[in-house]
Amino acid sequence: MSADVIVSGAGPVGLLTAALLPAGDAAHVHFPADGQGVNVGMQDAVNLAWKLVAEAKGRATPLITGGAASYDRERRPVAGSLAQNTQAQTALMTTFTPQGAAMRELMSTLLARPETNAHLAGLLSGLSVSYPAPDAGHPLDGHRVPDLHLPDGDTLLRRLRVDRFLLVDFTPAGEFDELGSPTVEVVPARPWSRLAAALVRPDGHLARAWNTADAHQIRAALTDWGAPDSTRPPGRSLLPLTKGRPPPCPSPKKRSPTSARNAWPASRPSRQTGSPTSPRS
């Protein structure tokens, strides 16, 4: 079974000028019966959607159009991991030699161990995906946030919107309330994981987390991510949107096969209830 990865992302000029932004099965070819295609495909789309919205509204910064947090840089390793682990599963399912049977027996033993089980559950569900933190800040940066219960009765993931970030304010006094804007909703929350504040991307991953923070630091992060303080004047996009016919696409680059690689980071233990990979705290 082939396991090709053909994700092609945007260059530094901007998402909307990319020749091709495939998602789902169009972006990765793999054995279908491993129960991952839908999860990975939907997460491709969710990763891409908010970046396209930011670009269309003229708020996309180089960090997300062609930098460390671009669609290509974040999702290509996930596609590679998908290709790799489905190949491993295929080998386990289709090898009927004594060696294959011994390997299945060994895997069954390992699967009974909670930590192996949790690792594979995170892998297959996609919930353990953690994007490399652009500026190596807090250890939780890049992780998916859990669906924290909020003091107002709502839960955190229900507040996500494709066109705004969440600034989760864990301080008892609500110190960061003033940082709200049309592109940033400040969400008061009960203490979690010793954080003072967390900037959550529209796709539910942590852009930045801080154990101690001040408004200046947070404003700088908001600027990096293009949240309220756009680096460009409002309404000006990297690629001006035109009515009618879209601008012609640049010639597609020759596609080269990409080797699958496993870029899964080591899982990090949670320090309080609600690990970054668990659905709820």
Ligand SMILES: Cc1cc2nc3c(=O)[nH]c(=O)nc-3n(C[C@H](O)[C@H](O)[C@H](O)COP(=O)(O)OP(=O)(O)OC[C@H]3O[C@@H](n4cnc5c(N)ncnc54)[C@H](O)[C@@H]3O)c2cc1C
């Ligand atoms: C037998 C089988 C079992 C599977 N089991 C699982 C499972 O248990 N769990 C799991 O997560 N995944 C499973 N998968 C994989 C999962 O179905 C796919 O990963 C998922 O459907 C991919 O979604 P997608 O939107 O990327 O592509 P698709 O679901 O293929 O959607 C693409 C759509 O685009 C349409 N289209 C194509 N060309 C054009 C065109 N030129 N113009 C307009 N429309 C077009 C197609 O008709 C189709 O509706 C299985 C797949 C198979 C085949």
